Amino acid sequence: MLMSIKVRYFASLKESVGRSEDNLVFTGLSTVIDVWNRANPGRSLPANILAAVNMNYVELDNKVDDGDEVAFFPPVTGG
């Protein structure tokens, strides 16, 4: 199955990966951590980073589907 996934990065993570988004296209089923690894080969996910799929918080082993938006970001500091 062909998967088209938008990956987004925010705040200090955006600065450390050096970009705000990726558009990945690949075949086969995948999880959130697989998406990170495909988008950032050789760079392990930093500690404490949170993940969201389609703007809902998820665990790293959450499945992703074609068309999903996957986001990675550090702990939030609003308010």
Place this chain on the structure above:
Amino acid sequence: MLMSIKVRYFASLKESVGRSEDNLVFTGLSTVIDVWNRANPGRSLPANILAAVNMNYVELDNKVDDGDEVAFFPPVTGG
């Protein structure tokens, strides 16, 4: 010793005693409950009534001095 005491009543107590203040003059030492009894002979202090001397909350056996202002009122309901 000649004692001159102003007595004040508020809210529902003011309505039930039928006046807002008394000016008592008497001789001898006295407590808050003595002041009530002198000002309201034959009428016992209703339950739950609070007392203040010179605008500070006190117990009923608190001493009063010449020139004090003694107040009686029901539980407060502001805010």
Place this chain on the structure above:
Amino acid sequence: MAIKICADVFDPYVEIQDYQNENPGNSGAVGASSIFIGTMRDFNEGDAVKGMTLEYYPGMTEKQLAKIIAEAQQQWPVIDTLVVHRVGDILPGHAIVLVAVWTSHRGDAFDACRFIIDALKSKAPFWKKELLTSEDERWVVANTDGYNRG
């Protein structure tokens, strides 16, 4: 710090804005403002209420409010406080009380603001008499614990 007893209608937001404009000194230290506004409802204890009269004890009321604020300042690192309370004849929708507390951090602001309004309700000499839509009048006998148990 200010304590104000108002015999006329007051707008709590205008009171806060005016107070802040007159006291701009601490603005860089303030990180949190907790504000409580008590407003007259059109019902109480199951009855429709169309008006209320608030009596107080001039002098003692201000003295007790100042004590309550001093206790809050001892317990929490409070930067500033404003308390405004209405007296006289009040209509539904009108503000009865405003408590504003300014601190550096939010937990202190919430705790101090809640302490002040709870203490005000149990210690400051104010008394409410309600005028029901049935035309009956009644003194409010006691303040509740502040939660809706309906």
Place this chain on the structure above:
Amino acid sequence: MAIKICADVFDPYVEIQDYQNENPGNSGAVGASSIFIGTMRDFNEGDAVKGMTLEYYPGMTEKQLAKIIAEAQQQWPVIDTLVVHRVGDILPGHAIVLVAVWTSHRGDAFDACRFIIDALKSKAPFWKKELLTSEDERWVVANTDGYNRG
């Protein structure tokens, strides 16, 4: 209920007044308003701060705020809620966040307001980057528990 993300300076008291003028429906039922305002301080963790940039995740931020408000409405009898949050470049003294909760009784107002600001600080995707007076920039790493431990 309203959620607003502001890219420009906002006055929290004007926001509340405008919101209430546009939504006058519940005024007879409201007895308590608990309002929290978070303001930018000119210091943090021992350093003088002269500015801040607030980043957010458009779409997800609003979605998470709506979830938080829905949770508050499930737990307490909330009549209405307004949440306003600033993004972009901010100066000391400026408002960062406003949470206003209207209920019939004060305990519900305080509890729901505090729940919303605490949940916002732990779940709503906003990130602060501070500009120190030393010209250093730094990302704020984590929100504190909200008390002054100094």
